[in-house]
Amino acid sequence: MKITAIETVVVNAIHRNWIFVKVVTDQPGLHGWGEATLEWKTRAVTATVEDLKPFLIGEDPARIEHLVRRMTHFSFWPLGAIGLSAVSGIEQALWDIKGKALGVPVWQLLGGRVRDKVRVYTHLRRAKIGAQVGTEDISAFCDAVQETVEMGYAAVKLGFVPYSGYDAPLPTVCHVEKLAAAVRERVGDGVDIMTDFHGRPQSIDAAKAYIDAIAPIRPLFVEEPIQPGNTPAMADLARRVECPLATGERLFTPREFAEVAETRAVAYIQPDLAHCVGFSGGRRIAAIAEAAGMGVCPHNPMGPVAGAVALQFDVATPNFVIQEEAVGLVPWFRDICSAYPLDLVDGFWRAPEAPGLGIEIDEAAAARYPFEQEIIPAMEAALPDGTVAHW
Template sequence: MKITGIQTVVVNALYRNWIFVKVLTDQPGLYGWGEATLEWKTRAVVSTVEDLAPIVVGQDPMRIEHVMARMNRMSFWPLGIIGMTAASGIEQALWDIKGKALGVPVWELLGGQVRDKVRVYTHLKRGAGGPASTDDIGAFCDAAQETVEMGYDAIKLGFVPYTGYDAPLQSVLHVEKLAEAVRERLGWTVEIMTDFHGRPQSIDAAKAYIDAIAPIKPLFVEEPIPPGDVRAMADLARRVQVPLATGERLLTPREYADLAESRAVTYIQPDLAHCGGFSGGRRIAAIAEAANMGVAPHNPMGPVAGAVALQFDAATPNFVIQEEIVGVVPWFEEVCSLYPLQLTDGSWQIPRHPGLGIEIDEAVAEKHPFEQEIILSLHATLADGTVANW
């Protein structure tokens, strides 16, 4: 069997263009889907898929590790976030092809099912309302309650404002009041996570906000400081009483090995659209398991990325919980004629169709062509005009 071509299908959704990658083979009707969505870098990723095609076309799609080695090593330059995202989308599509060719779900190829369902969490109103203001505590709590009533028992919220090297007292007190109000509204049967987005620029600023949130006992605080400084993250972890998580902006097993060696976080959050697909994700999960760290994969993207995450989670022993935003646009499920992401009691069910268990309806996709996304980070400034981390 040979790969004969690679195509991309770009679908404009809320705040993102989903980038679906379609790998074609010389076997009639046999092809695979992957997703290479990267916020605000759509044109670059699509062009990089085209750049990688000459390295991939003509290869056997069943030799997934071999094809990944070609994309990484024959590119000479480190792929970086844009290159790794393009390669991840291609890699996922190869697993879809292999599962279809062998007549089994991808999770069967990853070692088999290790759980009966996959617990998930979502964002405020599944992200469909855009970034929520924390100024109106009552309205924020209403939105959180509405989200839980959609069928979730876990939710991730953004409590922390744009922040620099200090944490202004009034801001800290407001975050404390907001967190307490949300916990009181949702009760103790709902897991709450909070994403700092790496906004605090110092350990002390991050600690001030974490200490304010600690009484509501979040499952984890995500990216409390910008990613990349493992020593600082490990130092922070030892100074607070809340589990920390990071990983959405990390790409390689080496980066995760540094986290594991220092026990810097409780949970790692690889995104299979950026870290090398299933191949990279499996290596990263194994590194985390050796360090007694759980895996809570990142995924605020489209239906193919969701299907990929579900297959991975079904077969990963140290999986904990999966991020998702199914329904972020009203036609989310229409773009798929097969759709495995069914929510029951706060969890996804294990899929049984071969491959990823998904099929893209390209006619529906064509109704939502590429558009320039709204770049939310353009608003990330402090009161004095300093550019902040989004």
């Protein structure tokens, strides 16, 4: 069996373009799907997929580790977020091919499933674009959270913290404290609440002020309280606060996660399989975390193929905790799939049984939503004095 073509299919999802990667073989009808979505870098990622083709065409798709090494070692220059996203989409598609060829779901190739179902969480109103609610009106925000829970979720991630600088103004901190308390009171103790800071605070002290305000509601974790990459600072912060911390969506390599594990900088890591070299990188990262006693909560606010990939990974990963999803992002989330494994039942996804990833993209349906320049919410990220802030 040989690889004969590698194609990309781009589907516009308003705030991002989903980048699906299709690897085609010389066996009639046998192909694999992956997802390499990287917000606001669509053209760069699809071009990188083209650049990687010479390392793959004519090769045996079953030699996954060998092909990953060809893509990463032959590239010479460190690949970074764009390059590793392209590699990740291709790598996932290779596993899809292998599972289909052997007639088994990918989780069987990862050592078998360790659980029967996968707990998931979503964002406010399932991340539906145009249906978000600002934090200024606490009552309206709580109504939206309650509505989300009533969709069948027992866990939800929310954004409590505004664009921030090096300080945390007292009125803002007090509002965040009231908002968090109101949300907890509304949903009760049976719903896990997570909050994503997006790395907005630019100092440890500012981050700590907001975390301390949220701590009384006992969130499952506080995500990216400071910008990723400064692991010593994250470890310092972790020792100053009472909340579990999480990070990892903007880390890509086992070495980066090893530093997090070595310093016990967070309680949970959040690798994104669309950026960390898919299953190959994700498995290494999960093993590093397990050795350090850390749970895995994979990042994934992207398209249906990324969700299918995450589901296979989660089923077979012992230290998995909870999975992010955003299946309500756009109305056509499911319409572009001719096979789809991501049905929510009592707050869980069920272990899939179909061969490969268990998902197929309907390319004719996908073509109805071609690439468009995304609406970029980060363009609004500014402090009151006009200083550009971290989105």
